[in-house]
Amino acid sequence: MLNYIWCGMIVLSFVTAIFNGRIENVTNGAMEGAVSAVETCIGLLGTMCLWTGLAKVAEKSGLVEVFAKILRPVTKIIFPKLKKDSPALRTIVMNMVANLLGMGNAATPLGIAAMRELDKLNRGKNTASDEMCMFVVINTASIQLIPATVISLRQMYGSQSPAEIVVPVWICSVCAVTIGVVAAKLFQKRSRLL
Amino acid sequence: MNIISILAIPLMIVGIVVYGMAKRINVYDSFVEGAKSGIENMVQIIPPLVGLMVGITMLRESGFMDVLGQVLKPLTNAIGMPKEVLPLALLRPVSGSGSIAIVNDIFKNMGPDSQAGRIASVMMGSTETTFYTVAVYFGAVGIKNLRYTLKSALVADLCGMLIAVFVARLLLL
Numbered sequence: 001m002l003n004y005i006w007c008g009m010i011v012l013s014f015v016t017a018i019f020n021g022r023i024e025n026v027t028n029g030a031m032e033g034a035v036s037a038v039e040t041c042i043g044l045l046g047t048m049c050l051w052t053g054l055a056k057v058a059e060k061s062g063l064v065e066v067f068a069k070i071l072r073p074v075t076k077i078i079f080p081k082l083k084k085d086s087p088a089l090r091t092i093v094m095n096m097v098a099n100l101l102g103m104g105n106a107a108t109p110l111g112i113a114a115m116r117e118l119d120k121l122n123r124g125k126n127t128a129s130d131e132m133c134m135f136v137v138i139n140t141a142s143i144q145l146i147p148a149t150v151i152s153l154r155q156m157y158g159s160q161s162p163a164e165i166v167v168p169v170w171i172c173s174v175c176a177v178t179i180g181v182v183a184a185k186l187f188q189k190r191s192r193l194l
Numbered sequence: 195m196n197i198i199s200i201l202a203i204p205l206m207i208v209g210i211v212v213y214g215m216a217k218r219i220n221v222y223d224s225f226v227e228g229a230k231s232g233i234e235n236m237v238q239i240i241p242p243l244v245g246l247m248v249g250i251t252m253l254r255e256s257g258f259m260d261v262l263g264q265v266l267k268p269l270t271n272a273i274g275m276p277k278e279v280l281p282l283a284l285l286r287p288v289s290g291s292g293s294i295a296i297v298n299d300i301f302k303n304m305g306p307d308s309q310a311g312r313i314a315s316v317m318m319g320s321t322e323t324t325f326y327t328v329a330v331y332f333g334a335v336g337i338k339n340l341r342y343t344l345k346s347a348l349v350a351d352l353c354g355m356l357i358a359v360f361v362a363r364l365l366l367l
Binding site: 001002005006009010012013014016017020022025026028029030032033034036037038040041044045048049050051052053054055056057058059060061062063066104105108111112115116118119126127128132133135136137139140141142144145146147149150151153154156157158159160161162163164165166167168169171172173175176177179180183184187188191 | 196198199200202203206207210211213214216217219221224225226227228229230231232233235236237239240243244245246247248249250251252253254255256257258261285287288289292294295297298301302305306307311312315316317318319320321322323324325327328330331332334335336337338339340341342343345346347349350351353354357358361362365366
């Protein structure tokens with residue numbers, strides 16, 4: 001999909017530039033974009049290391065399990081059919097904690113592990129179970145406690161208060177996740193009626 | 195509200211370190227070990243970011259974004275979204291690096307504390323790369339029929355984008 005989008009961007013900008021007489025600007029833009037990408041990565045490198053470092057500390061100290069305990073009651077409401085001590089629910093909770101703490105590296109493998117557990121319960125069918133749909137919907141919404149990338153980008157560009165967005169981001173994330181869960185539950189009911 | 199935002203990061207850093215100390219692990223060594231993986235992460239996103247940043251800057255310089263902004267003006271005006279943020283809303287569910295590239299472009303040209311900058315910040319922080327997540331997770335277990343997953347996820351994304359505009363205007367502008 002990204003293949004088409006990217007090729008589309010390049011071709012479109014060339015065609016538009018011809019109509020607007022801005023070919024030279026586009027040439028400069030291409031060079032500028034490439035330089036800017038590397039500058040951005042270097043600018044973000046430090047904070048990225050800070051957060052992956054802290055995430056490792058949280059993992060090794062067992063702080064992750066503390067968060068998991070807090071999350072468990074919520075997951076019982078979202079996944080009523082999964083047993084309390086099932087490996088599926090355990091990996092789901094760990095995946096959510098990893099997402100909360102911004103441990104992107106750990107979250108994806110844990111999420112895949114959770115999908116495998118759910119797949120076992122689904123007996124390897126080709127059709128997604130309700131739990132799988134719900135789990136993926138939650139993962140397509142962001143539930144990070146600290147939106148670290150955006151904050152460090154804001155800092156790089158000289159924001160007066162890079163972290164001011166934290167609470168607005170929380171409010172927005174909670175709303176979006178809730179809407180996703182409710183939408184999934186509603187579609188689930190409807191699919192059963194059909 | 196702003197105090198919570200400002201305190202969130204220091205509290206989290208101190209909290210993680212103090213908890214590690216209480217559990218008697220080697221906090222510093224663990225930190226360094228984890229920080230090392232941060233470098234790999236960042237180096238990995240350089241190539242896609244170069245590609246997407248080139249594409250987005252070319253598109254902006256060609257004047258295409260202005261044309262698109264004009265065409266969709268009635269829509270963006272109705273929801274109070276600055277026209278610079280529209281490409282972010284469109285690309286966010288598809289590409290993470292692409293979204294970083296757009297946010298970067300907005301910050302560079304308008305500043306992170308501008309109206310567009312703040313709305314883009316909230317939108318970027320509170321949404322995820324929906325299509326990528328769906329592809330990776332269902333791909334891992336070979337599920338073909340996703341049923342209502344994509345519908346629900348996209349409803350949540352769309353609402354999330356609208357709420358981001360609303361919340362950023364209400365709390366930050």
